[in-house]
Amino acid sequence: MAKRDIPYTDYFTEVVKTMTGTGLLLVSKDGNDRPNAMTIGWGTIGAIWGKPMWVILVRPSRYTYQCIEKTGDFTINVPPPGLKEAVTFCGTKSGRDYDKFSTCKLTAVPGRAVNAPIIGECVVNYECRVVHHNDVLPSELVGAIQNSAYKDGDYHRVYFGEILEAYADEDAGRKLK
Numbered sequence: 001m002a003k004r005d006i007p008y009t010d011y012f013t014e015v016v017k018t019m020t021g022t023g024l025l026l027v028s029k030d031g032n033d034r035p036n037a038m039t040i041g042w043g044t045i046g047a048i049w050g051k052p053m054w055v056i057l058v059r060p061s062r063y064t065y066q067c068i069e070k071t072g073d074f075t076i077n078v079p080p081p082g083l084k085e086a087v088t089f090c091g092t093k094s095g096r097d098y099d100k101f102s103t104c105k106l107t108a109v110p111g112r113a114v115n116a117p118i119i120g121e122c123v124v125n126y127e128c129r130v131v132h133h134n135d136v137l138p139s140e141l142v143g144a145i146q147n148s149a150y151k152d153g154d155y156h157r158v159y160f161g162e163i164l165e166a167y168a169d170e171d172a173g174r175k176l177k
């Protein structure tokens with residue numbers, strides 16, 4: 001499927017709906033240049049420092065955390081409904097134990113601008129480079145969220161990824177309905 005460049009703000013409603021539904025797929029590469037996909041349900045897209053930005057949260061326990069720390073690059077991929085099984089797999093199994101691309105039969109297409117591939121089967125793709133990170137601080141977080149999200153600690157690292165490329169399938173709108 002041919003991809004066309006899009007303004008990063010396109011498909012905002014569909015992307016947030018997918019993220020808070022099944023989840024999106026974040027891809028980064030490990031130290032052996034092997035791509036790994038992880039499901040994310042939390043994040044935001046917008047503009048910071050005059051740059052288009054994806055802000056994502058990754059717990060230090062994730063294999064993905066090591067990957068992003070190493071390369072500083074990641075892609076965000078919006079799956080069509082047909083990839084639900086793969087999204088569940090990538091959200092429950094670790095790249096430490098599985099090659100998720102081969103298990104889920106996902107196609108890694110090299111990024112245009114970053115050292116991480118996109119997922120060919122996903123209908124909207126963003127290529128991002130980390131320009132800043134910070135950590136969720138227990139002392140600065142309301143108790144209700146501490147209790148609901150951090151019973152076991154493992155406080156997220158918050159990555160700010162400048163969006164260097166954004167593109168989508170010609171018929172992304174139809175596929176994400």
Ligand SMILES: Cc1cc2nc3c(=O)[nH]c(=O)nc-3n(C[C@H](O)[C@H](O)[C@H](O)COP(=O)(O)O)c2cc1C
Pocket residue numbers: 021022023036037038039040041042043057058059061062063064065088090091092093094095096
């Ligand atoms: C719907 C869904 C959303 C998730 N969102 C996040 C998230 O935003 N951040 C995070 O650190 N983990 C999130 N996870 C958990 C990771 O996807 C999961 O732990 C995964 O197995 C980590 O893979 P890795 O070890 O290969 O990085 C989510 C899981 C699911 C099922």
